Each structure stands twice: as C-alpha cells, then as structure tokens.
Amino acid sequence: MKATSDIAIRALGLTKRYASGRSERTALREVNLEIPAGEFWTVNGPSGSGKTTLLGLLAGMIAPTAGEVHLGGRCISHLRDSHRALVRRHAVGMVFQEFAMIPGMTLEENLHLPRVPEGGPRRADRDRARALLDRFGLTALAGTRVERLSAGELQRGAILRALLGDAPILLLDEPTASLDAENVARLLDLLVGLRNEGRTLLATTHDPRVVNDPRWDGVLRLADGALVS
Amino acid sequence: MRRHLALARFALGSGGRRAGRTLTLTLALALVTAAFSAVLFLTEALRREYRLGVGLLPDLTVQRLVAGRPGLIAEAHARAIAAIRGVTRVEPRVWGYYFVPALAGNFTVVGADFAGPSAGVNPGVVLGEGRLPGRGATGEAVLGEALAGFLGLSVGDAIELPVGNGSQRFEVVGLFRSSVALWSADVLLLSLEDARRFLQVPEGEATDLAVRLSTPDEATVAAGKIAELVPGARIVDRQLLDRTYDLTFDTRGGLMGAMLLPALAAFLVLAWDRLTGVGPGERREIGVLRAVGWKTSEILEARLWENLLIGAYGAGLGLLGAYGYVFLLGAPGLREVLMGWSSLYPAFDLAPAVTAGQVLVVGTLVVVPFVTLSLVPAWHATTRDPHGLLRGTT
C-alpha cells in the first residue's frame, strides 16, 4: 500500500475568503501542498494562521473560494456538498480539536455516528470497533457517556472513530491541545504507529512538544493564511 | 428502510436528550390544537343541530322592510301571493320578541294556529309536561324550559305580563321537552290571537308570510313575482336559510378561531424561538454530524422524524382533549361565551359532527406548518461552517 510516488493529499492554489459584514477576511491564500501517501506531516503556525481552515478544506467540510483539493488523485472540491460528506465518511478520518462528540450519548454510540445514515453499524463495524477499543484501552468506557470522559480518553475515542471507517487518510486538528505530557507522548507513539501501518497523516499544531518531535516526514508552516518555507 | 429506521432512532435519542424542549413543544402544540379544535367541534355540532330542522322551513319567507327594518306585512298580500302559480300555501305568521328588563334580553313569542297548520303536531313528542293550548282557548301558554326556570313557573302556574298600558295574563299549560331546548329555551308559545294581542300586531297584519311551493325549483320565479306584488318585500328562500349558519359560524365567528390566532402566533413564535435559537447544544450537534460526514438531507431527515413525532403527539393529544372538553365536559367556559350575556341558557347535549375528514384537516393544519417551520433553522445551521458550530462561534 505504501508507495512514495503516490500523492495522497494535494492542494492547488487553495484560497478561502470569508465575508464578514462589509469586509472580507482571507483565511487561506494560494496554498499549494503535496503530502505523499504513508507519511506523517505537520502543519505548524500560530493560532489564527488558518490551520483549521486548511484542514476543513482538505476534508471537504468547506468549499474553497478558489483552488482545488485532490485526495488519492481525485478532485473533491468540485463535488456537491452531499458527495463531500461521503468523502468525510469513508475516505478521510478527521479528528477535531473539540473532539466532536455528542454529549448525552455513550462513547460507543458516538463512534458509530458516521454509520447511522447508512442504517447503523453492521456486525463487522461492531467487531472492528471492539477491537480498536481494546487496542486503545477504552473497552471499559464504551458504555460511558462522553461528558464523563477525560480529554485523553476523548482524544483516543476521536481517533478511534476516524479509524473505524478504515480511511487511508487521517487529518488531525491540534491533537495534543488538551493533553498532559504523558498522554501527549502516548498519542504521538500511536500516531507514528498508524503511519507505519501505511496511513497518511496530517496534523495541525502549535504545540512545541509536537513540533520538536523528529519522527515526522515533513513540516509545513502557515502564517497569516499562506505557507512559508 | 434500515436507513430511515436508524435515522428515526437517532431522532428519538435527540428528542430525549432535549427532553425539556420536546415536552414544552408537545404541550404547546397540544394546547393550540385543543383550543382550535374545541371551537371547531362546537360550531360544527351546532351547525348540525340547525340542519336537523331546516328541511321543514317554508320555501320562501316574505318580510316587509320599513325604514330598513322588518315591519309588519299586510295579510292581504297573502291572498295575492297564493294566486301565483306554484304556490301551494301561504301562512301569515305572528311572532316577535318581548323585552324583559330583568333578563336584560328578549324572549321569543310565537303565535301558533292550533286550528290550522299546527294542529297536526303531536304534543307528546314536543312537550315534556302538560299540553298545547286548546283550540279557540285564550290565556294559555307553553313555555320553554329555560324561560320557565327563569320565571320560576311550572305547569298550572299563571303569570301576568305588562303589555302596552295594561297587562295580559297567561296560564302555563305545558313545557317544552329538554331535548328540543336548543330551539325552544326562550319561547313563549301562544295561540295566534293571544300572540297578536301580546305583540300588538293588528288584525290584518302579520310578522311575515310563510310560502310553500309545489316544487322548490319554482322559488326563483315565484320570488320574482312576489317582489312585484309586494312593495318593500324582502324574500328569503330556503337555500339561504340553509346556509345561514354556514356563513354565520364561518365569517365572524370563525372569529372565535381568529381570537385563537394570537395564541397560534404566540406558539409559533415560541417554536421559532426555540428552534432558531436552535439552542447552542443543538447547533453543536448539527456541527458534529456535519463534521463526521452526514449529508444535509440526512440531518434534516433526522430532524423531520423528531418533529413529526412531536407534531403527531401534540395534535393527537390536542384533538382528543378538545373532544373530551366539548362533548364529555360540555365545554365549560366556551359555552358561556357562545351564550353571550343572555341568562336563558338552553341546556344542550350536543351530538358531535366530528368526522375523520375534519380530524385529518386539523391535524394537517397543525402538524405541517410546525414541521416545516422546524426544518428551516436546522437547514440554516447545516449551511454554516461546521467548525464554527462545533466551537459555538457560528
């Protein structure tokens, strides 16, 4: 599966402008990037530099004002919103800074959220979920409501959900934001492990603990909506 | 199928997570439906009661307007009208109102010709007690239930009522049955002569003329001819009488329904407020769903299920509640409004005119706007940036 000549994520001239009142705010300016398959890259930059917007565009959550996004060689930015939603369900696993869990539902219910519109999780989905819960050490918490879980547990849960769809690409937004040192180390080990399995990972961060880790394949720097070298 | 079931189940979960909102909306919807339905049920039932008697009314009723108000009509016209082709019978009628200060209202005085058209009426059928006034007898009266109750009279009692400069004495010989109270509650039934004297309608004149035709199709032609014969005549045909209560309850008094419009509006505002404020929790939930890859249509379908359920419960409870209120409890409160300031209340036990069609209409009128309304803010939220929704900034 790992072929360095394949480009998993490609952005061409990606631009995003937001209209706020009468003025316009440019969140991303002409971003070009290529992430080879099976590599782990980080996007560094201060808050407000457009990292989250970049991830949102790459995942197909928002449509670019200009430019294109290609995942696995296929352009997704011209797709209809409903098709881009399917991309998020199957092709891309996204982990959010805010974890994106619905309070009031258990961890397991949240894990299977992407499957609900397809009729709910099938037996295979449940089996895989249980295996992953085991691997991540979350089996005991499967039936617990998510508002009772710690940040570390939620983070792992979020990654677990991203992996459930067996997506080849993982996008993570500030994955270490609410974690303590021990959990950060654990998380980074986990992510590297996933990379070694052949998945492509892209994480945004401004956490120096992450930035300074030598195991990444590449680093991108964003400042004020544009990539700087 | 499985998809829809899964989305429906998710919707149930959502509703449960927002139990407060769900319950509030269901109750509000039930209340509005109940209020609207109660008025509808009551007026439809009354309309039906009216219809029970309308078939027996004369084909044409001739009045004479004087200065824009009904005056008396000369009986001589009756003979001329009877000569018109198609007219089988013309009956001069004497009836009117008698104002009682103590009542701050009128009661209805009706003169019946017991030697003529009213002779065929079986007293046992229409009276609860006593008998009808005898042929040729004077000073005998039959009272409606409520009137008798107000005056404190029963069969055998006598009453003297002021008329002009003097008074007139009547003996109560019969009381109307309670089952016909809706028509007779405020009635004082006298012989034709007594009524004439009491209402001060001179000989040779009548309140109006009741015209019967050989076939109802003759109505137009006959009416035209009568208009030529009688100056100042106002002719009411049976078709119009038939529709009176349709228009009556539909126009102004769909005003009762109109009075509920503010309540409806208030509810809609409440609904809109709660749904648009699509509270932060709900917006966040939509953000999560968008983020994990739910299509807009799927999010809306879940919303639809949730609100369809609320609508179904609300409308169902409202309809059943209204039915119980009107037909089991007798519509306390609403009934008094219907009776107005009059103190002569007919005691009535209404038969429901409720049909499946009506139930369907009410249900639709309530559920469809509510569900549609609820989808708009949800759709609006799905167009926002999911990140913003997740953080609560959008």
Added chain:
Amino acid sequence: MVCARLERVVSHHTSFFTDPEMSLMMNRVRCHGVALLVLALGTAAMLADASSRRAAQGRRAAEVEAAVRLLGTADLALSSASRWLRHPSLSEPGAAFADAPALLDADPAGALIGPPFEVSGPGAGGTAGRTMPWRSR
C-alpha cells in the same frame, strides 16, 4: 413474548435483528410505535363515539321536527340578547350594525354569530347574486 416472535420472523429477512444493540434500537422505536398506536386508537374511538352519539341523537329527530313545525323557525336559541343573534336567518342586513356600522357586538355571542349573509356573502354589493334574496324597490 410477541415481540420475540416478531423478531424471529423478521430476522429471517435481515440479520441485524439478531444483534443485541439493534434490538435495543428497536425497543425505543417500538415504544414510540406503541404510543402512537394508542393515540391512533384513541382517535378511532373518538370517531366511533361521535358516530354513536349521532345515532342516539338521531332518534330525537321526530321531536326536533315537531318543535320546528310548531315554532316556524330552525334558529337556535343560543343568545337572546338581540334579535339578530336570536334569528340570524331572518334578521335584516343592518341588524348586526344597529349601534354603529363598524362596531363589534358588545355581546360575546356576537363574535361567534356573524352578521346576516347579505352583508358579507355574495350580493353584498347590492348586485343580484345567484341566491340573492329579492327586494323590490
């Protein structure tokens, strides 16, 4: 017990019912399904009750007939406050506005019982409609 049997029948067609999680899903849906069914049955009972009450009242048709024949009018004695409220079918067009043209009747019944049809129905403008009562000049 019925539910278990139902599930077995359905599971021949879909495998997911054998899943314990799925049966939990069905519980909730089933619960609301039952509640809605009860509501529907209640509505059906209401309609049946209405129908039977109508039938019962129908037996007094003879009494109503006799009363209307005697009284000469089918107007309901709902309100005796004013003549147009008591006999809306026969009161003249201006009756509802005897006090003032635009004034709503002070009596609440006036809100429920509208003015005679000529005022608001066809022919209100004075031109002869299909069912306009004739008035000679």
